[in-house]
Amino acid sequence: MAQDLLINAQNLQTYYGASHILRGVNFTVARGETIGLMGRNGMGKSTLLKSIMGLVKPRGGSIDIAGKAMMGHAPYEIAQLGIAYVPEGRGIFGNLSVVENLKMAARAGTRGQRDWTYERVLETFPRLKERLGHGGQQLSGGEQQMLTIGRALMTNPDVLILDEATEGLAPLIARDIWRICSMVRDTGISSVIVDKNHKHVTQITDRNVILVKGEVVFEGTSAKLNAQPELLQQYLGV
Secondary structure, eight states: OGGGEEEEEEEEEEEETTEEEEEEEEEEEETTOEEEEEOSTTSSHHHHHHHHHTSSOOSEEEEEETTEEOTTOOHHHHHHTTEEEEOTTOOOOTTSBHHHHHHTTOOOOTTSOOOSOHHHHHHHOHHHHTTTTSBGGGSOHHHHHHHHHHHHHTTOOSEEEESSTTTTOOHHHHHHHHHHHHHHHHTTOEEEEEOSOHHHHHHHOSEEEEEETTEEEEEEEHHHHHTOHHHHHHHHOO
């Protein structure tokens, strides 16, 4: 099993200045696994993802990516090991066109796979196909999210990380994003999905992790989580 762990973070201790954010978090992602990362705002979800991606350096613990010790390595080195990150806020290049945003990311995956081509991404996101010449900043929020996911898929990743997958999107667009998450899962790419809508998340995830104040308070299957509504209310209810 260990060799099939694409992400293996153990006992992470991450700080922002003097604030102790992650307190001994263990987090793993196996090949082909879809994981929901949950918790109210400010509980450490984004910090965990940034720690894994090398954007924030933990003060303690270990991070192995595809079996290699990567704690303290640069984000681009982690990306090269097959981890694609769609950050909160999307991070598209507003001065580049849709075509340029997509094509700049195109490359084979870690096993030489090129399943996600430019054509396939446009087929998956027909809305982008209609806006190829538009600059990133001319797109709606939903279109920007589609573009960011499409760009991440162009790297043919082994793991797709989505932080706030449908935050602030119209219901129709959000439905489209969930459809794409299911499609990605069916292709065998591992995913980590952060989203407030736990009902949608648990419909497509194999396993879920809930963070409270930088500690894991629940880890288990979607069936196990949905069978405990009091947990959902306690940790995720508003």
